[in-house]
Amino acid sequence: MKQSLTGNAHAYTTLLQETTRLLRPYLSKRISFSNEVDDILQEILVSIHKARHTFDGNRPYKPWAFAIARFRLQDHLRSHYADHLHHAEEITKLEETLQMDVTETDFSYESISAEVEKLPEKQATILRMMHQEGYTAKEIAEKTGMKESAVKVAAHRAYKVLRQRLER
Amino acid sequence: MDNIDNLISKLSQDAKAVKPAHHPVLLSLEWITFIVFYLAVSLMISSIRPDLMVKFQHPWFIAEIVALVAVFITTSFSAAFLSFPDIYQKRFIVLAPIISFALFALVMFLAWRADSPPSPAPVHSIECTLNITLMAILPAALVFYVMRKFASTHHYWSGSTILISAFSIGALWLRLYEQTNSISHLITCHYLPMIGIGLIGMWMGKVFLKW
Numbered sequence: 506m507k508q509s510l511t512g513n514a515h516a517y518t519t520l521l522q523e524t525t526r527l528l529r530p531y532l533s534k535r536i537s538f539s540n541e542v543d544d545i546l547q548e549i550l551v552s553i554h555k556a557r558h559t560f561d562g563n564r565p566y567k568p569w570a571f572a573i574a575r576f577r578l579q580d581h582l583r584s585h586y587a588d589h590l591h592h593a594e595e596i597t598k599l600e601e602t603l604q605m606d607v608t609e610t611d612f613s614y615e616s617i618s619a620e621v622e623k624l625p626e627k628q629a630t631i632l633r634m635m636h637q638e639g640y641t642a643k644e645i646a647e648k649t650g651m652k653e654s655a656v657k658v659a660a661h662r663a664y665k666v667l668r669q670r671l672e673r
Numbered sequence: 674m675d676n677i678d679n680l681i682s683k684l685s686q687d688a689k690a691v692k693p694a695h696h697p698v699l700l701s702l703e704w705i706t707f708i709v710f711y712l713a714v715s716l717m718i719s720s721i722r723p724d725l726m727v728k729f730q731h732p733w734f735i736a737e738i739v740a741l742v743a744v745f746i747t748t749s750f751s752a753a754f755l756s757f758p759d760i761y762q763k764r765f766i767v768l769a770p771i772i773s774f775a776l777f778a779l780v781m782f783l784a785w786r787a788d789s790p791p792s793p794a795p796v797h798s799i800e801c802t803l804n805i806t807l808m809a810i811l812p813a814a815l816v817f818y819v820m821r822k823f824a825s826t827h828h829y830w831s832g833s834t835i836l837i838s839a840f841s842i843g844a845l846w847l848r849l850y851e852q853t854n855s856i857s858h859l860i861t862c863h864y865l866p867m868i869g870i871g872l873i874g875m876w877m878g879k880v881f882l883k884w
Contacts, residue, residue, distance in 0.1 A: 522681060561693035
């Protein structure tokens with residue numbers, strides 16, 4: 506650090522690389538997502554760069570770097586939880602929903618079955634196998650000789666058509 | 674990982690030689706010198722209380738002034754150390770204002786007990802707080818300005834110590850200028866607002882010391 510304060514770019518690069526190596530496990534222990542670890546690490550490196558004049562080389566480097574790391578981590582966590590709170594539903598809004606009977610729907614089993622029968626043969630078969638006979642998309646693919654992705658796409662299209670018809 | 678490597682190379686290219694900041698003791702001595710000079714000039718303009726020499730024969734007055742000076746000095750030192758992200762690796766310095774503040778509270782309590790029969794309170798009340806606050810604006814602004822150039826990681830505590838330091842110099846000025854002997858007036862209008870000022874300082878620290 507002493508050398509980097511004098512403008513030695515090579516020493517500074519080594520210092521920042523070593524700092525990254527030092528701080529990554531510290532951050533990984535506290536944050537679960539690796540992309541967030543990288544983001545915070547970048548913030549910390551920028552902060553170390555901005556604050557490097559507050560380090561004179563007469564005291565240990567690690568506590569100084571960790572003080573900045575801790576500060577930026579707390580900042581990140583604070584804004585992270587503040588964001589979560591911001592996007593959270595208010596409990597008073599949820600109360601109205603909670604009182605509703607969520608098992609009650611506008612559609613009966615018979616009406617859905619009737620609409621399924623009106624679907625193209627392939628889509629109707631897939632839906633029947635999935636929801637009446639309990640097959641998975643992979644098993645249906647094996648039985649019908651289709652690709653698994655094709656089964657999923659067909660099912661998805663069928664749901665879309667059903668939703669439109671039932672909501673009419 | 675690539676992003677970090679890119680960032681490191683960018684920062685390294687930008688790494689010009691920097692002059693390390695002064696030692697916090699030196700920094701606080703610079704602040705103290707300026708603020709004492711400011712106090713002296715203010716007292717020259719406003720003139721000192723006429724009975725000051727007589728008052729300096731009263732032990733409780735001397736104790737009060739000494740304790741107030743201790744609050745000013747410890748908060749100034751504390752603020753200077755708090756300017757550094759790692760508190761210059763001397764965390765105990767940050768606790769010094771608590772000790773001096775407790776000592777000051779004790780002195781005022783004993784002075785209040787000794788003020789018997791109680792000295793008459795002046796007719797004014799809130800004006801004292803306003804005068805102290807006005808007197809404190811310049812030192813507070815100066816220290817906030819200087820501290821923004823550093824990298825404090827303790828915004829609340831820093832803001833609080835800065836404002837208490839500035840407010841204590843305002844209180845010292847008023848004590849040396851205003852001819853008031855009522856301890857209950859001093860406590861309610863001069864010194865108790867310090868607690869509120871400390872809380873405002875926390876908020877100001879959060880706002881102004883962000884980096």
